[in-house]
Amino acid sequence: MIDRQPILQMNGIYKSFPGVRALKGVDFRLFAGEVHALMGENGAGKSTLIKTLTGVYSVDEGKVMLDGKEIRPHSPQDAQGVGISTVYQEVNLCPNLTVAENIYIGREPRRFGIIQWKEMNKNASVLLSERLSLHIDVSLPLQSYSVAIQQLIAIARALSISAKVLILDEPTSSLDRNEVQQLFTIMRKLKNEGLAILFVTHFLDQVYEISDRITILRNGEFVGESLAADLPRIELVSRMIGKELNLLEEMPKSQAEEQADTDDIWIEASNLGRTGAIEPFNLAIRRGEVVGLAGLLGSGRTEIARLFFGADRADQGKLKLAKSGEAIRSPRDAISQGIGFCPENRKIEGIIDDLSVRENIILALQATRGWFRTINRKRQDEIAEQYIGTLNINPPNPEHLVKNLSGGNQQKVILARWLLTQPELLILDEPTRGIDVGAKAEIQKLVMSLSQQGMSVLFISSELEEVLRVSGKIAVLRDRRLVKEIEGQDISPHHVMQAIAGG
Amino acid sequence: MLNRKFIPILVTIGLFAVMLAAGSFRYTGFFSLQVVFNLLIDNAFLLVVAVGMTFVIVSGGIDLSVGSMIALTTMISASLIQEHGMPPIVVIPIVLVIGCAFGWAMGAIIHYFKVQPFIVTLAGMFLARGLCYIISLNTITIDNSTYTTIAQTKIKLPGGSFLSINVIIALIVVVLAIFVAHYTRFGRNVYALGGSEQSALLMGLPVARTKIGVYVVSGFCSSLAGVIYTFYMLSGYGLHAVGVELDAIASVVIGGTLLTGGVGYIAGSFFGVMIYGVIQTIISFQGTLSSWWTKIVIGLLLFVFILLQRVLSARRSSVKM
Known part of the structure; x- marks a missing residue:
């Protein structure tokens, strides 16, 4: 294993942008039949490195060798041509075209310039079922499938262009647990078939679950490469941020008890619901309390947040301020009553x-x-x-x-x-999504200190650990229903997981 | 199971059938093949323009210059034939090339300078309309024998009904366009472009060529529509085909094409134009209503269709969850 030649080798890569040196002599190698995780905080140079590989940027200095030959891709098409394909977090396919077309567009089977739909659909079905174990109707438009399936279709497209190297850039960010497992099963299969996979993610669990090898970057510099099995988690994290990560451990553990003491309800939702979004639920938030919403993607977390802010209109039940009895019907009401809302998608909203x-x-x-x-x-x-x-x-x-x-x-x-x-109530919807470990800890710490100062917080995150850490009360959601409230001493990973899983 | 994406076009066809049936029931003499054929004869030029417009709208753009382009084509044709004595066999290719070039120029500006199609084609609309008056302020009547022959030729069909040469041209354009849209790479690239330009680019599709190509197709179609219009009116005039661009857009939307791009069918636009024609015919059969009622009905229909599409696409996204 050790003396195999890497299929892809990058040596001493330098890349500068005006005012920033993004990559300072980075080395990277990728073996066939291996999942290789590229790790680093924001600004470490991960995306720049990937973009030089995929031809979006050209390198200033350094060598990229694929199969022993030097390559200099000038565009994503160039890179695809030599066998490097990328699947991004946002699926870059056309939602209105059929599944088969999305796989083959630009390379459709033709006879005398006429597209052979039957042949194309057959090829697509075969490709998806043989290589990805995916049995779906390829003649339906892409948008009829979930994001997870769309991502697999993007992978299928990459494979059909006969990729040697497959880059998966944050592919799991918008998938739920089962979908991630489905993706991993396929990644293992492809790996065993000899594909080299470069995997980028923020989730440490996933890195250890799927990767064989890990390369760490920090501030545009190469920090190290090792086999995943030989690298303890704590060491990975400390090498990523370049210092011992004590911030998380320092968090006050007694937070939950302190919060539970007050009995001063600030806002109360009774039987509040919206058809198709969330079933009627009761939820009270006390002054100075952090209420966490836990649940899988699509379980109704964001929907609750939007109802609390008046961004969506509830079609039943009431949302009232405990003190004045005033109702919240619009974001305008919410703001004037002292509610702040940081939405999930910071870019758009x-x-x-x-x-x-x-x-x-x-x-x-x-x-x-x-x-x-x-x-x-x-x-x-x-x-x-x-x-x-x-x-x-x-x-x-x-x-x-x-x-x-x-x-x-x-x-x-x-x-x-x-x-x-x-604000008296701050609604934070995924405040730490896509940001690095250090910044995450800072934001968590800030949330806690705000609550100690008497501000109530409604905290949403897909990272369960985070919700556990900051919340004094956790409302667990499953399938658009609030299934359980867990408070104070009862908060434990086991309890919450049980409630999420149900049964 | 019925594919959801066909619902708007089925509604359009259904609506056409209902209107035809209602007209036949209400007015004596309405129910004849010739009435349907007259729809085609009177709207052949609109059909051709709507075909080009469908490509543009599916790609995510819009082309406001088509009406002016028709006028400019009639004007150039009339001028070259009447005032310069050129033969139609030379004149027709010239105007078609002008149409393509005009479309190409607008497409190139839209793509390379990243300007909204709305504003570029609006400029094109003023420019083409204005150029008409450089040629002449007045109507130029055409008395060339080729043109008059084509204008008056009736293609007799069994049962005593007839079609014009214009209709044949328009139907050929429709059939060709359906083929191009669904069985060529260019056609599929247009749909991909309308679905997501960013994705099309990353998938390695020729975005520049496709985008500019779409406006060339529209330019070609509008100048061909201008040729048909010249046969139909036998004159060139700067005030010909005022507002036709909006009629074309309305027909395309009634035909089920989404203005946001990516979804639509040439066949839908065909029935969109036919619905337009039926409304006009019903109103002329009625006799007491002013022709402005056509606009009122079209306006209401547009509202209904836009809402229908909205509802359908909202359903689609909720199904996705």
């Missing part, structure tokens, strides 16, 4: 790319004041400076455009925006 950090932070406060009472520039600068300091936003420049910030820092900007309005 939260961040305004072309405004600066300062302008993004000021937005919600300005909205609560109305458009005629403006906030003067000096005050704006003060506010921006203050939050950049407390939330540790990097780079610490209020005039930096938000689109140039990393995901974790964008998330902090949104947090700052809502914190500034001094």
Whole structure:
């Protein structure tokens, strides 16, 4: 095994962008018949490295060898041509075309220039069932299938272009547990057939479950490569962030008990429901309490958050503030009653790319004041400076455009925006998705300290550990139903898992 | 099981059948093959334009220049034949090439400069309409024998009904377009482009060629429609075919094509145009209604169809969950 030649070898790769050296002499090798995880925090250079492989960027310096021959792909098509295919987190296929077309478009079987649909459908069926064990109707449009299936179809397309190297860039981010297992089964099968797979993910569990080998990058530098079996988790994490990860361990464990003491209900949903989104549920949030929503993808977590913010209209039940008895019917009501909402998809629903950090932070406060009472520039600068300091936003420049910030820092900007309005309830929907381990810990810590200051938080995350860590009460959702509330001492991974799994 | 994607087009065909039946029931003399054929004869040019428009809309774009392009084509044809004495066999290829070139130029601007198709083709619309008046401010009547012969030829069919040469041209265009849309790479690339341009690019499809190609097809179709219109009117005039671009878009949408791109059928647009024609015919049979009622009915129909599509696509996304 050891003296095999790698199918892909990258030596001393350098790549700079104006003002940034993204890759500083990175080495990487990939063997056939192996799943290789590429690990690193945000900004470590993972995506830059992948983009140089797939021809999106060209390398400044260094050599890329595929099968012993040097390659210099200039476009994704180039890379595909030599046998390097990539499947991205967002499925890059056409939802309106049929499954078969998505696999073969651009290379359809033709006779005298006429597309042979029957042949194409047959080929697609055979390919999907033989290589991916997927038995589906290939003549239906892609959009009739789930994201998980769409991803498999994207893999099928890559395979049909006879890939030697398959790059999977965050393929599991939007899959639920079963779907991940389905994907892994297929990855193992392909691996055994001799394909070299480069796998990028944020989930440590998944890395250890599927990978044979791990390469770690940090700040554009090559940190090390080792077999997954020889690398303990804690060492992987500490090599990724370059220091001992004590932040998580330091979290106060007594959090849950402290929170349970207060009995001061701030907002209460009774029999609240929306057809097709979430079945009627009861949920009360106390002052200063962190309520976690646990459940699989699509179990109704986001739906509850949107109901609490008035973003979706409930068609039954009531949502009332305990004190004043006022109902929340629209985001406008919610904001004026002191509810802040950081939505799941920060790119689409939260961040305004072309405004600066300062302008993004000021937005919600300005909205609560109305458009005629403006906030003067000096005050704006003060506010921006203050939050950049407390939330540790990097780079610490209020005039930096938000689109140039990393995901974790964008998330902090949104947090700052809502914190500034001094909400009494902050709804955080997946606040740590796609951000690195260090930033995650910082945000978790922030949530806890906010609750200690008396702010209530509704916390949603697909990472169960995280929900367990921050919440004083956990509402478990299954299949769009709130199935169980677990509080205080009863919170344990076992309890919550049991409730999620049901039965 | 019935494939959901065919529902809009089936609704369109059903609506056409119902209107035809209602007209036949209500008005004596309505129920004849010739009435249906007249729909084709009077709307042959619209059919050709709608075919080009379908490609553009499926690709995710829009082409507002088609009506002006028809006018410009009638004007150039009339001028070359009447004032410069050129033979039709030379004139017709010239105007078709002009149409393609015009479409190509707009497509190239849209693609390479990343400008919205709406604004580029709006500019094209003003430009083409304006150019008509450089040629002449007045109507140029055509008395060339070839043109008059083509205009007056009736292709007799059994049962005493007849079609015009225009109809034959239009039907050939429809059949060819269905073939291109479903059995050629260009056609499939147009659908892919409408589905997701980003994905099409990453899948290695020739996005530039396809996008520009779509406007060339539309330019060709509108100039061919201009040729047909010239046969039909036997004149060139700057005020010909005002607002036809909107009629074409309406027909395409009524035919089940989504304005957001990626979904639609040439056959749908065919029935969309036929529905247009039936409404006009019913109103003329009625006799007491003004022709503006056509617009009112089309307006209402458009609302209904847009809502229908909305409902269908909302269902589709909820099924996906």
